[in-house]
Amino acid sequence: MQIVVCIKQVPDTAEVKIDRKTNTLIREGVPSIINPFDLHAVEEALLLRERCGGAVTALSMGPPQVEAALREALSLGVDQAVLLSDRAFAGADTLATSYTLAAGIRKIGAFDLILCGKQAIDGDTAQVGPEIAEWLDVPHLTYVSGIDEMILAEPARITVSRLVEGGYEQVRSSLPSLLTVVRELNEPRLPSFRASLRARTQAITVWGAADLDVDPERLGIDGSPTGVSRVFVPEYDRQGQIFAGGPEDQARALVDLLRSTRLI
Amino acid sequence: MNYFLTAEQELIQQIARRFARERVAPVAAELDEKGEFPRKLLDVLAKTDLCGVYLPEEYGGLGGGMFGFCLVVEEISRVCSGVAICYAASGLGAIPILLFGTGEQKRQYLPEVAAGKKLGAFALTEANAGSDSFAQETTAVRDGGHYILNGTKQWITNGREADIYTVVAVTNKAKGARGISAFIVEKGTPGFSFGKKENKMGIRASSTTELIFNNCRVPEGNLLAREGMGLIVALKTLDQSRPGVGAQAVGIAQGALDLALKFARQRVQFGQPIIQFQAIQHMLADMATQTEAARALVYSAARMIDAGAKEISKSSAMAKVFASDVAMRVTTDAVQIMGGAGYMKEYPAEKMMRDAKITQIYEGTNQIQRNVIASELIKERD
Ligand SMILES: Cc1cc2nc3c(=O)[nH]c(=O)nc-3n(C[C@H](O)[C@H](O)[C@H](O)COP(=O)(O)OP(=O)(O)OC[C@H]3O[C@@H](n4cnc5c(N)ncnc54)[C@H](O)[C@@H]3O)c2cc1C
Numbered sequence: 318m319q320i321v322v323c324i325k326q327v328p329d330t331a332e333v334k335i336d337r338k339t340n341t342l343i344r345e346g347v348p349s350i351i352n353p354f355d356l357h358a359v360e361e362a363l364l365l366r367e368r369c370g371g372a373v374t375a376l377s378m379g380p381p382q383v384e385a386a387l388r389e390a391l392s393l394g395v396d397q398a399v400l401l402s403d404r405a406f407a408g409a410d411t412l413a414t415s416y417t418l419a420a421g422i423r424k425i426g427a428f429d430l431i432l433c434g435k436q437a438i439d440g441d442t443a444q445v446g447p448e449i450a451e452w453l454d455v456p457h458l459t460y461v462s463g464i465d466e467m468i469l470a471e472p473a474r475i476t477v478s479r480l481v482e483g484g485y486e487q488v489r490s491s492l493p494s495l496l497t498v499v500r501e502l503n504e505p506r507l508p509s510f511r512a513s514l515r516a517r518t519q520a521i522t523v524w525g526a527a528d529l530d531v532d533p534e535r536l537g538i539d540g541s542p543t544g545v546s547r548v549f550v551p552e553y554d555r556q557g558q559i560f561a562g563g564p565e566d567q568a569r570a571l572v573d574l575l576r577s578t579r580l581i
Numbered sequence: 582m583n584y585f586l587t588a589e590q591e592l593i594q595q596i597a598r599r600f601a602r603e604r605v606a607p608v609a610a611e612l613d614e615k616g617e618f619p620r621k622l623l624d625v626l627a628k629t630d631l632c633g634v635y636l637p638e639e640y641g642g643l644g645g646g647m648f649g650f651c652l653v654v655e656e657i658s659r660v661c662s663g664v665a666i667c668y669a670a671s672g673l674g675a676i677p678i679l680l681f682g683t684g685e686q687k688r689q690y691l692p693e694v695a696a697g698k699k700l701g702a703f704a705l706t707e708a709n710a711g712s713d714s715f716a717q718e719t720t721a722v723r724d725g726g727h728y729i730l731n732g733t734k735q736w737i738t739n740g741r742e743a744d745i746y747t748v749v750a751v752t753n754k755a756k757g758a759r760g761i762s763a764f765i766v767e768k769g770t771p772g773f774s775f776g777k778k779e780n781k782m783g784i785r786a787s788s789t790t791e792l793i794f795n796n797c798r799v800p801e802g803n804l805l806a807r808e809g810m811g812l813i814v815a816l817k818t819l820d821q822s823r824p825g826v827g828a829q830a831v832g833i834a835q836g837a838l839d840l841a842l843k844f845a846r847q848r849v850q851f852g853q854p855i856i857q858f859q860a861i862q863h864m865l866a867d868m869a870t871q872t873e874a875a876r877a878l879v880y881s882a883a884r885m886i887d888a889g890a891k892e893i894s895k896s897s898a899m900a901k902v903f904a905s906d907v908a909m910r911v912t913t914d915a916v917q918i919m920g921g922a923g924y925m926k927e928y929p930a931e932k933m934m935r936d937a938k939i940t941q942i943y944e945g946t947n948q949i950q951r952n953v954i955a956s957e958l959i960k961e962r963d
């Protein structure tokens with residue numbers, strides 16, 4: 318089976334500092350790592366390859382130094398690595414990022430499965446995975462904590478457990494599809510000796526905007542409708558209110574309250 | 582100190598270091614406290630290719646020799662020698678197969694050990710055969726195409742957890758030391774079971790158990806070398822593996838030194854960091870010097886073995902005896918430098934001190950090592 322894993326290079330800290338003037342992340346001086354959730358995606362891809370055969374491609378969009386993250390993925394054992402890098406991609410929000418990544422995946426070729434992390438520890442939006450799936454018009458399953466069944470023969474399908482609040486949800490989808498994964502899925506491996514040696518000399522494919530079938534207007538900062546007006550930690554100062562009495566009393570109290578606050 | 586490692590050796594060291602720091606360090610104290618076998622960690626280690634670092638490439642290994650093995654053991658021991666010994670004891674179980682196995686035995690057992698899919702163990706010691714390994718009481722009686730094993734092995738590292746056991750037993754009592762043989766026994770063979778798991782002072786993440794043989798039928802194809810070669814198999818295996826115990830000791834000493842140094846920089850008494858006191862400085866200087874000397878000796882012994890040297894008993898014993906005595910001294914001094922904090926479980930210094938002690942005892946006590954070194958010296962004189 319053909320698997321594409323999207324990996325993002327992120328700063329190695331849970332507390333990313335924010336430039337208060339520009340409201341963007343300050344990345345200088347912070348060592349970079351592969352987004353931790355993406356390591357679980359890589360691990361699952363490698364486990365699936367061990368079980369079903371095929372090949373795993375690691376894909377990332379970012380500046381040239383992201384090559385280090387892709388080389389690390391190669392040393393974990395992925396078969397090939399593709400970097401989407403171009404000045405035109407800079408300043409992308411999640412929409413432009415997912416648009417570009419989807420174009421990269423189309424160029425890589427036929428795939429059975431795309432794996433993403435649940436979210437990136439710096440951007441934290443958890444939007445890129447589902448957005449890629451929409452661009453490619455394939456189903457997506459988020460918060461995957463276990464792959465319960467995988468059938469490659471037609472009709473190809475996959476059954477997964479999703480981590481939801483208070484439990485698990487088992488869902489099935491056709492293939493190809495896209496999964497975003499959580500930590501509970503597996504125990505990521507470390508680089509292996511043999512793959513590390515190979516990774517030192519292996520070429521990483523780099524594609525710019527000209528290599529992709531894309532609309533330039535949708536790339537980078539120009540293709541990013543998101544405007545950041547302020548970054549802040551939300552405050553939870555709302556108070557809940559519990560009504561007593563029988564159903565009718567409670568309903569009356571609620572209606573009174575809604576009326577008095579002019580909500581109805 | 583520069584040991585002029587090759588690019589491959591540096592990579593081995595780097596991967597082992599990452600394994601130790603990223604995966605072992607966060608759970609070491611808990612494994613020690615609970616005496617829990619680190620199965621998940623060994624599964625992660627298996628995928629790094631390091632389980633077969635010392636095995637030849639034709640058996641799925643990396644061909645990195647005992648030197649490569651020592652680099653891995655040292656790096657893991659720097660963080661937790663309890664985890665390191667699970668790895669090292671598997672090697673101890675595989676080395677006799679590598680040294681004395683037939684082509685078929687090697688092809689059957691070594692690739693799985695190299696891939697980390699199976700663990701090895703080595704069983705020589707019995708209740709009445711400790712340092713005196715000739716005093717074996719476990720018997721192996723030939724019966725058609727099988728040997729029937731009876732007896733109990735004691736204090737076997739990786740007991741119950743390992744899949745492949747090299748077991749020493751008496752095949753002909755009348756022949757004394759020449760009547761002892763070695764066998765490969767697989768877990769699950771009828772008549773082979775495990776006794777109680779020992780509750781130990783240190784290396785508590787490792788499993789130490791009895792192996793019980795009760796009319797256990799082992800196919801004759803599992804005999805290692807020839808009948809009567811058992812003690813040679815055991816002694817040659819230990820000659821090869823002893824630098825590994827030395828590497829374990831070097832790792833423990835280095836871990837303790839790192840910790841003491843960091844603590845001494847931070848701890849303030851009498852208005853200054855305690856590292857400003859010359860008494861502390863001299864202790865640290867001695868600890869660092871001794872650790873480096875032990876490392877140099879261990880690396881030299883391992884390189885001699887890998888170069889195919891014939892006479893390795895003395896060097897191998899020297900590496901083990903010196904490094905283990907250093908580990909005991911350095912860990913004790915690390916606790917001393919850290920004062921009361923060193924004695925508390927909040928810091929790993931006390932664990933390192935407990936872990937260090939075993940390196941002076943197993944794979945031949947340090948008294949026995951000195952006997953070996955002395956007898957080689959005496960031989961050399963004429
Ligand atoms: C309001 C806002 C402001 C931003 N400002 C900046 C900025 O100034 N500078 C800047 O550099 N970034 C900025 N970003 C971040 C950038 O838009 C995101 O990094 C990118 O779009 C991915 O979004 P995310 O980090 O939330 O990823 P998520 O959607 O949380 O990531 C989910 C998964 O998608 C995949 N993925 C995400 N990004 C990539 C990628 N690049 N390559 C491969 N796979 C990927 C991974 O598998 C990841 O686990 C900003 C984001 C937002 C929302």
Ligand SMILES: Cc1cc2nc3c(=O)[nH]c(=O)nc-3n(C[C@H](O)[C@H](O)[C@H](O)COP(=O)(O)OP(=O)(O)OC[C@H]3O[C@@H](n4cnc5c(N)ncnc54)[C@H](O)[C@@H]3O)c2cc1C
Pocket residue numbers: 670703704705706710711712713735736737738739781789939942943944945946947948949952
């Ligand atoms: C945690 C642990 C793990 C072990 N793992 C294994 C394993 O995987 N496989 C295995 O086969 N064994 C294993 N052993 C056994 C170990 O190798 C023996 O404990 C060791 O060889 C010493 O034997 P003994 O404990 O019976 O001590 P004894 O032989 O009873 O010695 C007691 C004391 O007498 C001294 N002494 C004995 N004879 C002499 C002499 N001739 N000259 C001077 N002093 C002497 C010893 O040095 C020691 O100080 C393990 C032991 C431990 C504690």
